[in-house]
Amino acid sequence: MEMLTPRSIQCPYCGERIEILVDASAGDQQYIEDCQVCCQPINVSVWIGADEDVHVSVAGEDEA
Template sequence: MLTPVDISCPYCGEPLEILVDASAGDQYYIEDCQVCCRPIQLGIRIDADGEPQVSASSENDA
């Protein structure tokens, strides 16, 4: 099941909604900003309640 999560682009600050598959466990991947097209590094951890906790960073922050 895909869960919508709100984040902000670390480059342009635009609010974005991403879909996270919480059943896949912890994940790390890159998704381009829908506004400025720069690569956002996403780190997704699933907490004890099964809710995704998302961190979004730029390439330079990693």
């Protein structure tokens, strides 16, 4: 499995699609990353599925 995995997400604030790099070597994690377009903080959840696929979920601060 590649350690840095690019993922395309949609900002929960401005709706723009942005690309983030997810570090799959860190396992399941949660962190905040600012949107590259509107600078709002996005809550990012990353988990590794049983099939070893990297899954990403995002939410705004008021949704977390």
